[in-house]
Amino acid sequence: MDFTVKYDVAVVGAGVAGIAAALAAARRGHKVALIEKQTLIGGLATSGLIYIYLPLCDGKGTQVIKGISEEMLYRSLEFSQFDLPKEWGGAGISEVGQRFNRLRVDFSPAGFILSLDEMLAEAGVDLWLDTRVCAVQKSGDKVTALEVENTSGRILVQAGAFVDASGEAIIVRRAGGAVECDYNNLSLWLIENTPEAQDSTYYFGKTLRVKPFMFAKNDIAPGDGMDGRKVTDFTRVCYKHLREFYRESYKTSSRYEHYPIHLPAMPQFRKIAAAKCRFMLDTKGYGVHHEDSIGLTGDWRAPGPVWETPLRSLVPETLDGVFAAGRCMGAINDAWEVYRVIPTAAMTGEAAGLAAALTVENKCDSRDLDYKLVQDALRKKDVPLHLRDVNLTAYTAD
Ligand SMILES: Cc1cc2nc3c(=O)[nH]c(=O)nc-3n(C[C@H](O)[C@H](O)[C@H](O)COP(=O)(O)OP(=O)(O)OC[C@H]3O[C@@H](n4cnc5c(N)ncnc54)[C@H](O)[C@@H]3O)c2cc1C
Structure with a gap:
């Protein structure tokens, strides 16, 4: 190691989950490092050229996500051309309207980066860009330090607790x-210049749009993102499809008006790895009461289902000193679809950041942290934890 640094809490990954985690811990007065391998923050939401902050509501008129996730949604508006829908969900809106007229907003990925960076600066988070976690040091079950690398060399990052939001x-x-x-x-989303009609939400300007591609409906990606070689293969297969797309389009349009401008800086794997946690959220887990819930989420795909989120789904089974958040937390199958999106990832990030901070404050094994401490801290921020907190009652047995 070239040198060693010490923090109370170290968060890996400056995607929306990691940013929410770092903000939550720093706002409690802790010294927090946020380690990001890219030079852009926001993760897939920005580097993946995603532009929809999916809903904070249940699609039936009830807001279920608050806290830092809501704060981020409002901050995302400042440097963008988009507005919140005037009316979302609720009585009198058709099923189709409930699906699309929700408490969600489109955003400019570049503008969102500027806002997120300001939020981190305001909270005093120590952001480490262009810094990759390469290895982890442990003492028994307990994670004690990260070995990271950047242009300065190899650095040991020690902390009292860690958040894996990678x-x-x-x-x-x-x-x-x-x-x-x-x-x-x-899949691959890109920004392109296009002659096509402009009345779509995908447009940023007169001709500029984000073009989402799902190549052939059932085209399974080469690999799941867990293998370095396959990350390259995935990316290059996408490029090959794009070349075919543009060459085909030039049979009827001109390259002077239809051409790519920017490609995503992150491979667009929706799901890579979900940490095996003390509780794994799974298909049809909505409406279930969890005594240790740290937040709610709706389902971005359909109005109705609301999920409580057990703290246990952020606690890796066999490790002390680590909480998982965002799209690598303990959610699989259909639950992974629900939990991997921006507002929900940020909601779990805030809880993980608080849990890490409380683990340090209470000097305990992260697996033994009293969930009520996390809940108390979240309640003080007006975050709804249980269905009953937002007057919903669809409980089933835990
Ligand atoms: C094609 C596609 C379309 C999508 N559309 C939408 C949409 O419209 N709306 C929506 O809400 N969601 C959408 N999503 C999902 C959503 O964008 C992401 O799942 C969400 O942003 C994940 O946030 P996260 O913080 O959990 O993870 P990430 O955004 O993946 O952040 C993880 C961060 O960790 C960093 N990292 C990883 N490994 C290391 C390491 N070793 N060292 C240091 N840093 C590291 C990464 O660089 C990254 O910045 C879409 C996803 C895809 C793929």
Whole structure:
């Protein structure tokens, strides 16, 4: 190691989950490092050229996500051309309207980066860009330090507790913890200039739009993002499809008006690795009461289902000192679809950041942290934890 640094909490991954985690811990007065391998923050939401902050509501008129996730949604508006829908969900809106007229907003990925960076600066988070976690040090079950690398060399980052918001469970995997994987469809979103009609939400300007591609409906990606070689293969297969797309389009349009401008800076695997946690959220887990819930989420795909989120789904089974958040937390199958999106990832990030901070404050094993402490801290921020907190009653047995 070239040198050693010490923090109370170290968060890996400056995607929306990691940013929410770092903000939550720093706002409690802790010294927090946020380690990101790219030079852009926001993770898939920005580097993946995603532009829809999916809903904070249940699609039936009830807001279920608040806290830092809501704060981020409002901050995302400042440097963009988009507005919140005037009316979302609720009585009198058709099923189709409930699906699309929700408490969600489109955003400019570049504008969102500017806002997120300001939020981190305001909270005093120590952001480390262009810094990759390469290895993890442990003492018994306890993760004690990260070995990271950047242009200064190899650095040891010690901390009292860690949040794995890497989208690929890198801390958990490097520490020998178990993960679950899933398939991905081939997809790639890019910014392009296009002559096509402009009345679509995909447009940023007169001709500029984000063009989402799902190549052939059932085209399964080469690999799940867990293998370095396959990350390259995935990316290059997408490029090959794009070349075919543009060459085909030039049979009827001109390259002077239809051409690519920017490609995503992250491979668009929706799911890479979910940390094996003390509780794995799974298909049809909505409406279930969890005594240790740290937040709610709706289902972005359909109005109705609301999920409580047990703290246990952020606690890797075999490791002390680590919480998982965002799209690498303990959610699989259909639950992974629900939990991997921006507002929900940020909601779990805030809880994981608080849990890490409370683990340090209470000097306890992260697996033994009293969930009521996390809940108390979240309640003080007006975050709804249980269905009953938002007057919903669809409980089934835990
Ligand atoms: C094609 C596609 C379309 C989507 N569309 C939408 C949509 O319209 N709306 C929506 O809400 N969601 C959408 N999503 C999902 C959503 O964008 C992501 O799942 C969400 O942003 C994940 O956030 P996260 O913070 O959990 O993870 P990530 O965004 O993956 O962040 C993880 C961060 O960790 C960093 N990292 C990883 N490994 C290391 C390491 N070793 N060292 C240091 N840093 C590391 C990464 O660089 C990254 O910045 C879409 C996803 C895809 C793929």
